[in-house]
Amino acid sequence: MNQDYIKPDNWSIIEEGFDPSRVESSESLFSIGNGAMGQRANFEETYTGETFQGSYIAGVYYPDKTRVGWWKNGYPEYFAKVLNAPNWIGVNVLVNGESLDLNTCKQLRGFRRELNMKEGWLSRNFTATLQNSVTVEVTTKRFLSLELDELGAIQFSIIPVNSDAEITFQPYLDNGITNKDTNWDDKFWDVSGVSHKNHQGFIEAKTMKTDFHICTYMESQLYVNGKQVAIEPKVQVDSNYISFDYKQSVKKGDTFTITKYGGYTVDRNHDKKELVSAAIKVLKEAIKFGFEGLLEKQKEAWASIWERADITIDGDVKAQQGIRFNIFQLNQTYLGTDSRLNIGPKGFTGEKYGGSTYWDTEAYCIPFYMATKDQEVARKLLEYRYNHLEKAIENAEKLGFTNGAALYPMVTMNGEECHNEWEITFEEIHRNGAIAFAIFNYHRYTADYSYIPEKGLEVLIGIARFWQQRATFSKDKNKYVILGVTGPNEYENNVNNNWYTNYLAQWCINYALECIEKVDAGYQSDFLRIAKKVALTKGEMALWKAVADNMYFPYSQKHHVYLQQDGFLDKELISVSELDASQRPINQHWSWDRILRSPYIKQADILQGFYFFEDQFTNEELERHFDFYEPYTVHESSLSPCVHSIQAAQLGRMEQAYNFYLRTSRLDLDDYNHEVHEGLHITSMAGTWMSIVEGFGGMRIKDNMLSFKPQIPKQWKGYSFKVNFRDTIIKVNVSQDATNFELESDHETQILVNDNPVTITPDNLVTV
Known part of the structure; x- marks a missing residue:
């Protein structure tokens, strides 16, 4: 049963009524970000119920040492954790000494939460009766500024409804935070200083091991009925924490408001000795604009994004809400302003999956950013991989490859592999193909060939070397085979001759050879520079070509389809429609052993290849393969429905295409996979955009x-x-x-x- 509590609306995500069992799901769905930082939609005030606290800073991570029962050569040393950053949003609220806490109040009415995607802000309204019988009306609004991307702003207003009350706001900074997702319960942060000046508070800290220095900061202003009031705070400080207590007697019906500005300055952008002064400078700008002025800037910035990126749908509010939610979250995660950053699969909405970069970026996100921004943004995503080429060569060396062969990581923060499930780390090597395909796709779309002689060709050569060395010559088949792999369908591990992987290997080698020829002919100085740098020889290229020309592809004469891998027809082929609904999703009900022996496909595998290389196949071939494989596909990867939607549309099956579109666009809103509390599926959201633009x-x-x-x-x-x-x-x-x-x-x-x-x-x- 999918969740169904988000109100249909063209421009907003709206929740009405408070249900403690939904808190963590809503914290994901109502997340906000600005490309430089982001946070789950945690309440500002105290909440003692089940909650998943999460604030994140782009590019700041911790190498959590790998924890496995049995170490294997080639395992990554660590799993890179997206770090839960110090909390700056907190505002404890006391009413006659009683804490405002939605988990303990006597009565709660009119709870409404809204994420306004058109303007980029999050709000809440509710009326609560506390244990001491005082009833208060609360309104909050907050956003992370696109204009000043180190800054967030909160406005929190409270009205005593049934009596006068003494109200205390306690804005605070808290560095005593931990990750929900951690291997060893390590201490991630080391505080070097807690300080305050006037109404400003600062905590300086650095990450253990990676040594990122940050300053978490805040400043608050107080208002009664919209008029600023001067209240001298009582300051509380300890080694991880600072708060200011602002106490005010408030008459029944009057409005007491705190405006809090806060955020992070980071040594990725400033000298680490200047982080406090950088924070002071941001706060000065914030105070100058004021909350309303910053909000106007926010609306303008989002209007500019929507002007280019919006997709309108007339006559189907749920479909409209779905696509805008996807476009909104993609832009909250990555805006293309910093080539050191990439698009994490959870963005700023959760900690699962660790690293910041998967093959999803190249396979799904680049088309979205090419078409909705300027081409420099997509080029930066390509350069991100070029900048990690040396690490990709190191990754391959650790597994025994030589001569500059490059294996890009499955999961990474800095170019090193940091994923430690062996069947994925060592075997899901198709990721290399997505990186080469992105270079081809970028040139095809933009007509900008300059990237290839400048940078891309070196990447293609490293990838071609990897494929040539990874293939094995089978005397039995008189063909080159690729053994022991996992394709995009992660419900088959350690298989031989995954068709998608073999096809990509062949294509990558041929594309690298084509680009070498073109650069040699048209960009002679670049060619000579690269050939010398990587020691490229004609003899080596002949070895690549032998592999590509003689690659093996498993095929069924009986079904007239390529086989997903050598042993696919040995499985008991029972379609998904015959599965008991109570067994779905199978990854939450079945043992891994049972999944691996089943015919069930987590996501498009052969069909992923047909999507990338559509021009190489006829519509009849696509139809045959779609009809053979889709009935066994459980779509338990967020990356699956979009590809199927595009291909169903290509085959003229609009009803099926529409159903797949709804599934991809509302995957998180309706929580199809029952996991939204862990965070959103950011990278698959680009697939939703593709479903409309490339599909319909x-x-x-x-x-x-x-x-x-x-x-x-x-x-x-x-x-x-x-x-x-x-x-x-x-x-x-x-x-x-x-x-x-x-x-x-x-x-x-x-x-x-x-x-x-x-x-x-x-x-x-x-x-x-």
């Missing part, structure tokens, strides 16, 4: 042009989206009987619509 809109690159084959679900009256293609912004508006194309650039462009050329000119609507 049919967007592809063909003959070096944008191509569309628009379709529309019967449940919708219309939908629209924009794409930035080679600095030309095109708006596509699809209704039940026509599609309009509009150009938001100053030069005409040609596109393909249903394979026919169409010219669109500025200020001229073209209807097809």
